[in-house]
Amino acid sequence: MTRQICARCQQSTDEPVVVGMEHGASVGGRTTYACPGCALSFPKQVDVFAVMASMRRARETGRAIQPGRS
Numbered sequence: 001m002t003r004q005i006c007a008r009c010q011q012s013t014d015e016p017v018v019v020g021m022e023h024g025a026s027v028g029g030r031t032t033y034a035c036p037g038c039a040l041s042f043p044k045q046v047d048v049f050a051v052m053a054s055m056r057r058a059r060e061t062g063r064a065i066q067p068g069r070s
Contacts, residue, residue: 009035019042
């Protein structure tokens with residue numbers, strides 16, 4: 001991977017860690033990088049594909065939360 005600038009400390013790093021991704025409807029997205037030391041201070045990113053797969057499995061097995069039911 002190429003050198004990147006850390007979003008927190010603004011230092012260049014040879015070992016960038018992806019800490020955020022932005023998506024736009026009309027323009028390309030942007031990836032936010034941090035150095036390994038600062039990366040721990042960013043919130044963990046959620047894998048939306050894993051969440052969707054989990055929700056689908058729960059619905060298929062009947063373990064999904066039903067709206068309006070207690």
